[in-house]
Amino acid sequence: MADSLVIVESPAKAKTIGKYLGSKYIVKASMGHIRDLPKSQIGVDVESNFEPRYITIRGKGSVLKELKDASKKVKKVYLAADPDREGEAIAWHLAHYLEVEDTAPCRVVFNEITKQAVKDAFKTPRPINIDLVNAQQARRILDRLVGYKISPLLWKKVKKGLSAGRVQSVAVKLINDRENEIKDFVPEEYWSITTLLEAEGSQFEAKFYGVAGEKTELPNEEIVSGILKRIENAPFVVQEVKEKERLRNPSAPFITSTLQQEAARKLNFRASKTMSVAQQLYEGIELGKEGTVGLITYMRTDSTRISPVAQEEAAGYIAGKYGSEYVPESPRNYMKKKSGAQDAHEAVRPSSVLREPDSIKEYLSRDQFRLYKLVWERFVASQMASAILDTMTVDIAADDVVFRAVGSKVKFPGFMKVYIEGNDDGTTEEDKLLPPLKEGAKLNQVSIEPKQHFTQPPPRYTEARLVRTLEERGIGRPSTYAPTLETIQKRGYVALEEKKFVPTELGELVIELMEEFFPEILDVEFTAHMEDELDQVEEGTEDWVKVLDSFYQTFEKRLEVAEEEMKEIEIQDEVSDVVCEKCGEQMVYKMGRFGKFLACSGFPNCRNTKPIIKEIGVTCPKCKEGQVVERRSKKGRIFFGCDRYPECDFVSWDRPVDRLCPNCASMLVQKNTKNGPVIQCVNCDFKEEVPEKEEAPE
Known part of the structure; x- marks a missing residue:
């Protein structure tokens, strides 16, 4: 006979945890949030300290009845929703509905769904963290005030079905601003001169560097012609050879934003797909005889912290697989605690490094395998020794014109044996080897190529670039990136063309109106400051009502002006x-x-x-x-x-x-x-x- 009820969000999570806890526990799923603000009205009493009016989400009646009935048959109820603000709020709403004292030790959190982590978590249940709940409520109410006050204005003045949102509006503005930069961009001419040289039967390229030891630009053909004339019959002689050893360090383990960026670059995943597949890996996969196992830690995090136990396991694995020289002298610490980082969690890592991707491939779908492999490789590499590269820089003189050749080769691969971080232009690093060269050596010139170029405008945002920009500027938090990108496309404010965001006429128009009447909402600094204030609510150092009140005082005045002065605009379709x-x-x-x-x-x-x-x-x-x-x-x-x-x-x-x-x-x-x-x-x-x-x- 079970004596405890455990409530989680999803059936997959319930199934995994149920196997670990045994017959004394009933494990059921709430299927996400059970209460929310009503859709038909604002649902916030601004005059009464922003009191929210929560209602049961439509369609949740049967789930709630099942949970209520189950709670009456047990002595103890545990609330085991995800370990973040949203999870804490779900637990708080459940506690209210099931009449569980939120000061009682009813809340259980774990960063990974493994047998040990789950059992340990149930040894130390805690009360619901009301600061976390208030931070979630404040964000929800703030977004509701912005959305439900500005959207009707846009419907009336522009077009039915439009909406505005705090984070989504800033994202659209970034895309708009980038498009304007591209439109206003004036290409500038510049030239390069590349020569193919030969030494001891090996050919290599050297690029024009400068004249008389000074780095020199090549802005036009006239200057290039002058340089080519100067070196027409001049011998090419090695002037200086610099050889040095360079260390290259691995990238930190994944946080939410870097996981989304790298999955976009390497796997071609949209941000929403990355989060959906990561959720499956976190909640548990059936691994044959081993049973259901959560394969990665919680995927909504902006902390690069790694537990000492996981570091120790990784060091042992790396030493056994690659040799002790691949283990750094001391465990790597990537924690540079930035303001607002939700450090309750670890970085995204495999729950056990011993579970190699290929050993469980048969149990995973293609997408699950590829994402798990990415997380596993990134984590293992992050715990490995630095790579050592031998670099060689050679200056070659023809008359007083200097060409430079740069070569490098990997002396010790270190972490590169497992994983190298991608970049946005899709290029990869390769060894560029130069032949052995000595100062004073004469070289044969095989060919020379002057080439005209024009500077390029800044690139449009891909999903990966936009996520990185939002994160760097402190806009949004791990849980908001994927839904924000989905929303701005659904609303028709931006479109994806060749995997890059382009603003629509509608998007440009809405941002124009927002800039005129609600400049704070589009102000990157202001939005980042609001995020910091929400973090302070979470930490218990700021009152959530005070945060909302200081925002609303200015916002209310802006609304009154917009109501009076915003002109009606009819969008004409292009025929x-x-x-x-x-x-x-x-x-x-x-x-x-x-x-x-x-x-x-x-x-x-x-x-x-x-x-x-x-x-x-x-x-x-x-x-x-x-x-x-x-x-x-x-x-x-x-x-x-x-x-x-x-x-x-x-x-x-x-x-x-x-x-x-x-x-x-x-x-x-x-x-x-x-x-x-x-x-x-x-x-x-x-x-x-x-x-x-x-x-x-x-």
């Missing part, structure tokens, strides 16, 4: 030259979450829509008559097909190229790989690199 084949009306351009599409101007009488056909300049390889066009699947994934569809059914996920394979005359396609884009044959093993686009110098 295309395409005629609707169903009703004969002109079609107009609309913006969806995956970019522009065509819709009939006769809406709602005619609901015809069609994609904008984008030709890629390649004749259909199947029918030889149509053109290959870029299309989108219902989920927004780009694919390529013949514009004569349905007469011709040619389709390809990879972008076809406008020539045939030189080996077998089959179709060539461009594929994206870890090392950048490549052109390869669909039939044989022919492969070649895609020429790089010009980039601005660092």
